[in-house]
Amino acid sequence: MQSLPLPPGxxxxxxxxxxxxFLTDGNFAKKRLAKYGxxxxxxxxxxxxxxxxxxxxxxxxxxxxxxxxxxxxxxxTSTLLGxxxxxxxxxxxxxxxxxxxxxxxxxxxxxxxxxxxxxxxxRYLEKWQSLGxxxxxxxxxxxxxxxxxxxxxxxxxxxxxxxxxxxxxxCGGLFTIPITLPWTNFGKALKAREGMLKEIxxxxxxxxxxxxxxxxxxxxxLQAKDEExxxxxxxxxxxxxxxxxxxxxxxxTSAIASFCLLMAQHPEVVARLCAEQEQFDHSQPxxxxxxxxxxxxxxxxxxVLRFIPPVGGGFRKVIKECEFxxxxxxxxxxLQYQIAQTHKDSSIYTExxxxxxxxxxxGRTEDKQKNFGYIPFGxxxxxxxGKEFAKLEMKIFAALLVRNYQWELLPEQxxxxxxxxxxHPRDGLKVNIGVR
Numbered sequence: 001m002q003s004l005p006l007p008p009g010x011x012x013x014x015x016x017x018x019x020x021x022f023l024t025d026g027n028f029a030k031k032r033l034a035k036y037g038x039x040x041x042x043x044x045x046x047x048x049x050x051x052x053x054x055x056x057x058x059x060x061x062x063x064x065x066x067x068x069x070x071x072x073x074x075x076x077t078s079t080l081l082g083x084x085x086x087x088x089x090x091x092x093x094x095x096x097x098x099x100x101x102x103x104x105x106x107x108x109x110x111x112x113x114x115x116x117x118x119x120x121x122x123r124y125l126e127k128w129q130s131l132g133x134x135x136x137x138x139x140x141x142x143x144x145x146x147x148x149x150x151x152x153x154x155x156x157x158x159x160x161x162x163x164x165x166x167x168x169x170x171c172g173g174l175f176t177i178p179i180t181l182p183w184t185n186f187g188k189a190l191k192a193r194e195g196m197l198k199e200i201x202x203x204x205x206x207x208x209x210x211x212x213x214x215x216x217x218x219x220x221x222l223q224a225k226d227e228e229x230x231x232x233x234x235x236x237x238x239x240x241x242x243x244x245x246x247x248x249x250x251x252x253t254s255a256i257a258s259f260c261l262l263m264a265q266h267p268e269v270v271a272r273l274c275a276e277q278e279q280f281d282h283s284q285p286x287x288x289x290x291x292x293x294x295x296x297x298x299x300x301x302x303x304v305l306r307f308i309p310p311v312g313g314g315f316r317k318v319i320k321e322c323e324f325x326x327x328x329x330x331x332x333x334x335l336q337y338q339i340a341q342t343h344k345d346s347s348i349y350t351e352x353x354x355x356x357x358x359x360x361x362x363g364r365t366e367d368k369q370k371n372f373g374y375i376p377f378g379x380x381x382x383x384x385x386g387k388e389f390a391k392l393e394m395k396i397f398a399a400l401l402v403r404n405y406q407w408e409l410l411p412e413q414x415x416x417x418x419x420x421x422x423x424h425p426r427d428g429l430k431v432n433i434g435v436r
Contacts, residue, residue, distance in 0.1 A: 004328035007050050009041035017043020019177060026419045029053065029313075029341050039325055045074040045177070049334040051313075052324065053341045055348065058372035060324055061316055061337050062380025066091055069316035069335060071382050076178040076186050080170060080193055081246070082239035086385070098385060100224045100232070101240060104152070104217035105389050111288050112215065113151050113389070117396045118286050120147050128433045129405060135428040136260060141168070141253045147393060148248030152217040153203050153241055163199045166192040171250060175420050193242075200238045217244055247386045248393075251310035254422035255390065256397055257429055258308040259301065262355055263402075264409045264431065269357060272296055273402045274436075282403060291395050299357040301394050302367065305376035306343045307355050310422050313338045314378055339375055348373040407433040 009032065012018035022028050022044050029051060032040050038053040052061070061069055070090040073081070078088045086097050103109070124143045128134060142159035145167065149158025158164050173189020181187045204218070213219040221240060225231055232240065263270050276296045284290075316335040321328065329335065344352045348369050349359060359366040367374030377384035384390070409415070410430040417423045 004323055004326065006330075007039045007041045007327045008036040009050075011041070011043040011048065013043075015046060016177060017046070017049075019044050019046075023175060023420050026417050026423075029338055030344075033341060039327055044334070044336070045076070047334040048330075048332075049315075049336055050327075050329055051336045051338060053338045054345060055342060055370035055373040057324070058337050058342060058375055058379060061335060062372060062382075064322070065316075065381045068318060068320050068322040068329075070319055072315045072317035072334060074175060074178075074315065076176045076189075077174050079178060080174055080186075080189055081243060082193070082197075084233075084236040084239035085243045086240060087243055095381070096226055097240075100221070100226060101244075101385055103224060104220045104244070105386055107388070109215075109220070110388055110392055113392070114286055114288065114291075114396065116150055117147055117393055118400070120150065121397055121400050125400060125405060129435060132434070133410065133430070133432045136431050137253070137257050137424050137428040140257050140260075140429075141249070143397075144249045144253045144256065144393070145245070148245050150216075152244045152248060153200070154207070154214055154216050154218060155203065161199075163196060166195045166199070167245065167249070170196060171246070171421055196242060197238050200241050201234065204234065204237050204241070217241075244386075247384070248389065251422055252390050252393060254308075254310035254424055255305060255394055257424050258310075259304045259394065259398055260401075260407065260431070261409075261415065261425060261429060262304055262307065264407060266355055269300060269355075270402060270406075273300060273398070277399060277403045286396060286399065291392070291399070294395065294399060296357070297395060297398055299360040301391065301398065302360045302374075303355060303357040306349070306359075306367070306374060308417070308423050309339045309343055309376045311376070311378070312340045312419060312423075314382075339378070342373060342375060345373065402436075404436055405433055406436045407431045 010018070032042065032051065033053055038057065039050065041048065041050050043049060065071070073088060081087050086094065086101055089097055120143070124139070128139065142164070145159040145164055146157055149155040149163065155161060155163065169192035170189045173186040176184070176186045178186045180190060207213060207218060207222060213222040218241060221232060221237060273296060276294060280290055313336045316337070318329055318331050318333045318335060321331045323329065343349070346352050349366050358364060372379050377387040408431065410432060413427040413430045415425045415427070418426050
C-alpha cells in the first residue's frame, strides 16, 4: 500500500495549516473540490487531514467505523464537550452509553414533549409579533435553549438563567484554535464550561434528593442503568447533560433560522404550506398524528436541511492505514466527510443550487438515489441521536409560524452565511413579523 500516492492538496502554513480559511470561508471545501477533485489533503487544527466528498466516501467511512476509523473532534471541541461526553467515546463503550441516552428520544418520550414545545413556541411567536421588527437569530437561540433546558433538565426559561448566559460563551469556543489564555474564545469557553458544570451539578444533586426523578431527559438518565447494572457517575451525568443542551440547541437554531430565511425568499412555498395547514383544526393541540399528515411541510424541512445543513461535515481519526479511490490514507491522519458538498452533488440532485422541496416528493425521492447521499444527521453507528427530536421541534415551530404569522426580510442587511459554529446569516436575520 505504501506505493500508493497521497491525495492531492496543500497543507498550508506550519502548524495551523489551512484552519483559518476552513473556519472563515464558507466555500473552503467547494474551492478545493473544484481544484483537486473529491478527495484532497489539507491541514486543520494541527492535523494532516483528508477531505472526502460524496456518497461513496460517506459509505466507506460509516461502514468502516472502528475498523479503519473512529470518531474524533478538533481538540477545542472535545475539550469543551468533556472526557465523559458520549460524543467523544468510541467503540463498545460508546454503543452502550448511546443506548442509555437513546431512552430520552424514544417515540413515546418524544410524543410527551409535544405540549411543552407547542407552549414555548406560541409564547415566543406572540412575543416576536408584539416586537414587530427584530433580529431573529439571537431570539431563536433563546427559544431553542428554553425548550432544551425545560425538556432535558426541567429548568424553565433557561436562556435567561446563568446557565444560558454561560452557554453562549461556551459555544463561541467550540471550533477554535485551542489556546488556553483568558482573552481567547477558547479560554473564555473553558471558564464558561466550569461555571456550567457547577450549575448542572446543582440541578442534578437537587433532583437526586427528590422522590420522583421526573420524566425529562435528566430524570431518565438518573434512573438509567447500563448492562452491568451501574448508574451514571455525577461527572458523566454532567457531561451528558451539557451534550444534550448543545445538541438540542446549536444545530437546531441554525436549521430553524435557515427555514425562516429560505421561506422569506420563497413565498410560493409558504403559500403551499399555508394551504396544507388549512386542513387542520387549529383549536386543537398538535398531536403526532396531525404532524405526520403534514407531508409537504416534511418535504420543505428536508430541503432546508439539504440546502443549508446545520453541520457541514464530521471528523474521523484513521486508526489503520487504508486505501480509497487509489489514494493512501495514512494511520494517524484525520478524515473529514462533507455533508454540505454531498448535498450539492449533481449526480444525486437535479439543479442542486435551486431550493426545490418537490425533489423529496413521492416518485422523485432524490435522497434515495444513493446510499448516504442525504446525510443532514450524519450516518452509521454515530448518526445523530437526537435526529427525531430535532425534526419534531422544527415541524412544530414551522407549522405554528406559517399558520398565524407572516414575515419579511428587512432591507440593507448582510445575509451571507457565517459557518462557525453552525451556519447563520452574518447580520442575525433582521425581519418584520406580523399576524397573517
